[in-house]
Amino acid sequence: MSFILITGANRGIGLHLCRHYLSQRQNVIALARSHSSALEALQTHYQTDQQLDQSGQFKVYQCDLNQEESIQQVAESIKQQGIELELVIHNAGVSINESFGNWTQKAFIDNYRVNAVAPALLTQALFSQFAHKAKIILFSSGVASLSEAKDVRKSALDSYAMSKVALNMLAVKLSNACDGVNTICCAINPGWVRTDMGGQDATQSPEETVISLTQTIANLSEEKNASFLSLAGEPISW
Numbered sequence: 362m363s364f365i366l367i368t369g370a371n372r373g374i375g376l377h378l379c380r381h382y383l384s385q386r387q388n389v390i391a392l393a394r395s396h397s398s399a400l401e402a403l404q405t406h407y408q409t410d411q412q413l414d415q416s417g418q419f420k421v422y423q424c425d426l427n428q429e430e431s432i433q434q435v436a437e438s439i440k441q442q443g444i445e446l447e448l449v450i451h452n453a454g455v456s457i458n459e460s461f462g463n464w465t466q467k468a469f470i471d472n473y474r475v476n477a478v479a480p481a482l483l484t485q486a487l488f489s490q491f492a493h494k495a496k497i498i499l500f501s502s503g504v505a506s507l508s509e510a511k512d513v514r515k516s517a518l519d520s521y522a523m524s525k526v527a528l529n530m531l532a533v534k535l536s537n538a539c540d541g542v543n544t545i546c547c548a549i550n551p552g553w554v555r556t557d558m559g560g561q562d563a564t565q566s567p568e569e570t571v572i573s574l575t576q577t578i579a580n581l582s583e584e585k586n587a588s589f590l591s592l593a594g595e596p597i598s599w
């Protein structure tokens with residue numbers, strides 16, 4: 362039985378992704394650092410449905426991606442159950458931002474730890490569980506494009522952008538590392554989405570974003586391995 366694993370599943374895009382895949386009767390593993398009533402309601406709903414044998418399985422694990430031990434514990438639990446992963450979506454992220462003049466080591470490190478280091482360590486820890494042609498999706502950002510950054514004169518997203526550039530490199534490094542098991546790994550910019558991170562002025566609702574994202578992910582083929590893609594699956598300039 363294959364599962365889809367989604368990080369940062371208690372709110373925002375991650376929660377909507379869980380909802381979407383569960384509604385498609387897929388088996389889902391949700392990783393969440395914090396409790397949320399929305400995730401709990403989803404869990405209750407799908408556990409009830411399971412009794413009627415109408416849906417896939419839904420497993421929720423607590424995991425703080427700032428803590429290496431927490432990443433190892435959740436991976437160990439998944440391994441012990443012999444769970445196979447067909448899709449891993451590294452959705453969890455933070456956007457801690459300070460403009461030049463106020464930069465701090467803490468903000469840089471906090472962004473890097475969740476946005477770039479955690480997806481690397483979690484993928485490494487789960488490597489043995491990947492199905493043949495498993496997909497590994499890293500949620501990047503338009504601000505991670507080096508070529509486009511030259512035109513964004515007033516962006517205040519410095520440390521966030523740098524952490525997502527590191528994440529983009531991870532897409533390439535993971536593609537090399539996972540070569541033997543034929544995974545497809547890419548970085549996708551989900552666009553500007555109305556969540557806690559994106560704010561209420563963002564142009565896309567989480568619902569419409571998830572419809573496009575899941576189509577793009579479903580259509581990913583091997584030639585998209587190690588690429589940086591838009592929501593629609595078009596290449597973005599590194």
Ligand SMILES: NC(=O)c1ccc[n+]([C@@H]2O[C@H](COP(=O)([O-])OP(=O)(O)OC[C@H]3O[C@@H](n4cnc5c(N)ncnc54)[C@H](OP(=O)(O)O)[C@@H]3O)[C@@H](O)[C@H]2O)c1
Binds near residue numbers: 563
């Ligand atoms: N929204 C946008 O416009 C936009 C644009 C481009 C890219 N993205 C990317 O898309 C992804 C999802 O964004 P979003 O808008 O849904 O963000 P969001 O609403 O702020 O949600 C962020 C999620 O990440 C989780 N998270 C943060 N730190 C964590 C940690 N240490 N351990 C475990 N989970 C942690 C949060 O959990 P807690 O509740 O525990 O904090 C939450 O579930 C992010 O990677 C983001 O960079 C978003």
